Amino acid sequence: MPDLLVRGVTLPDASVTDLGVRGGRFADPADLARPRVIDAAGLIALPGLVDLHTHLRQPGGEAAETVRSGTLAAARGGFTAVFAMPNTDPVTDTPARAAAVAALGRAEGSAEVVPVGAITVGQLGTTVADLAALHAELGLVFFSDDGRCVQDARVMRAAFRAAARFGGVLAQHSQDADLAGPTACCHESELSERFGLEPWPAVAESAIVARDVQLARDTGGRLHVCHVSTAESVEVIRWAKARGIHVTAEVTPHHLLLGTALLASGDTTFKVNPPLAGDEHIAAVRAGLADGTIDAVATDHAPHTAAAKAQPFPLAKPGMVGLEQALGVVIETMVTPGRLSWADVARVLSSAPARIGGLAHQGRAVAVGEPANVTLIDPSRRTRVQRDNTASLSRNNPYVGLDLPDPVRLTCWQGHVTHEDL
Numbered sequence: 048m049p050d051l052l053v054r055g056v057t058l059p060d061a062s063v064t065d066l067g068v069r070g071g072r073f074a075d076p077a078d079l080a081r082p083r084v085i086d087a088a089g090l091i092a093l094p095g096l097v098d099l100h101t102h103l104r105q106p107g108g109e110a111a112e113t114v115r116s117g118t119l120a121a122a123r124g125g126f127t128a129v130f131a132m133p134n135t136d137p138v139t140d141t142p143a144r145a146a147a148v149a150a151l152g153r154a155e156g157s158a159e160v161v162p163v164g165a166i167t168v169g170q171l172g173t174t175v176a177d178l179a180a181l182h183a184e185l186g187l188v189f190f191s192d193d194g195r196c197v198q199d200a201r202v203m204r205a206a207f208r209a210a211a212r213f214g215g216v217l218a219q220h221s222q223d224a225d226l227a228g229p230t231a232c233c234h235e236s237e238l239s240e241r242f243g244l245e246p247w248p249a250v251a252e253s254a255i256v257a258r259d260v261q262l263a264r265d266t267g268g269r270l271h272v273c274h275v276s277t278a279e280s281v282e283v284i285r286w287a288k289a290r291g292i293h294v295t296a297e298v299t300p301h302h303l304l305l306g307t308a309l310l311a312s313g314d315t316t317f318k319v320n321p322p323l324a325g326d327e328h329i330a331a332v333r334a335g336l337a338d339g340t341i342d343a344v345a346t347d348h349a350p351h352t353a354a355a356k357a358q359p360f361p362l363a364k365p366g367m368v369g370l371e372q373a374l375g376v377v378i379e380t381m382v383t384p385g386r387l388s389w390a391d392v393a394r395v396l397s398s399a400p401a402r403i404g405g406l407a408h409q410g411r412a413v414a415v416g417e418p419a420n421v422t423l424i425d426p427s428r429r430t431r432v433q434r435d436n437t438a439s440l441s442r443n444n445p446y447v448g449l450d451l452p453d454p455v456r457l458t459c460w461q462g463h464v465t466h467e468d469l
């Protein structure tokens with residue numbers, strides 16, 4: 048691992064500096080030994096990005112993604128850490144299974160892989176998993192049944208109580224199964240009628256968010272709302288935060304950019320849970336991210352095989368990939384229009400997710416002595432997204448054909464260059 052000297056790079060606060068990397072940490076350039084020199088004039092150094100919501104699919108779904116391919120995609124997107132969602136086969140609901148995911152990450156990862164523990168055994172929604180053991184044995188603090196919502200309020204309340212004992216966070220996939228069942232697939236609107244697709248009303252999300260903020264208040268637990276997609280959910284979260292309830296929230300790149308109208312094509316790439324919504328919801332999640340109601344951007348990178356997507360729309364698997372375009376979408380929707388600064392981007396894509404997920408050594412400042420997790424970006428570079436230009440094993444990329452910022456030039460994780468496009 049050679050020393051690095053990054054010359055003339057711009058930090059998120061707009062100051063320009065020379066950055067040294069030695070022994071996995073940022074170092075004073077004067078202390079480097081025969082470093083590799085990188086001319087970074089015009090590039091911005093963001094802290095390594097942290098994704099709270101990645102589906103790596105291993106074990107059980109290796110045809111769609113593996114820890115190796117998914118973390119390569121993460122590195123290409125500027126990420127140095129990903130939280131691996133537990134809806135694998137088997138589900139990550141015991142210390143042994145979480146340890147296996149973490150070990151795969153250490154062996155194969157181009158980024159740190161943090162296992163997310165399931166909230167309930169088998170993600171079946173009936174019995175709370177042994178959250179205390181997942182915490183005690185592996186240090187896990189972030190739990191989710193993502194892909195499924197914990198429907199039963201009594202189970203969710205018990206899980207909040209269990210997690211609250213050690214400061215754990217429950218990341219809920221908010222989907223009321225009575226309002227939006229397994230075949231609901233299109234945001235309820237005039238368009239769902241026109242497309243003849245089973246409607247998913249906005250309230251199916253916000254009703255669960257409202258219930259869960261009440262349960263968090265009742266138990267002293269901590270709630271994280273996954274993939275917020277509606278104006279009503281943003282309102283409820285704003286209400287809860289104003290009352291000091293411990294709630295955080297994320298929005299995906301696709302919900303920041305893409306809308307229901309794309310389903311007109313019938314292309315199942317655009318099928319995702321929660322579904323792509325209308326303009327007023329897109330405006331609301333952007334406003335929520337801008338004013339801090341929504342704390343973080345998280346990808347919900349959900350790779351699926353071509354076969355899983357080559358189904359009639361109601362039967363196709365929901366989900367879209369997102370790691371490689373996430374930062375570009377945030378620049379396009381939030382930075383270029385002047386709604387987020389670079390310091391804000393460092394917050395929503397790095398320090399806030401690291402804090403929410405309890406990852407103290409990631410999401411830190413780009414400063415001498417800190418772990419050398421950094422992504423160098425050229426915010427002005429753009430590209431037309433091509434389906435096959437990816438490290439992912441899957442091709443369900445909703446951005447194909449769009450002209451988007453293509454900013455990531457180099458990703459460095461613990462002093463190792465994990466992606467380079469200089």
Ligand code: DOR
Pocket residue numbers: 102134193194195220318319320321347349350364365366367
């Ligand atoms: O569209 C989705 N796909 N939403 C989820 O919550 C889960 C994910 C998956 O695992 O495919």
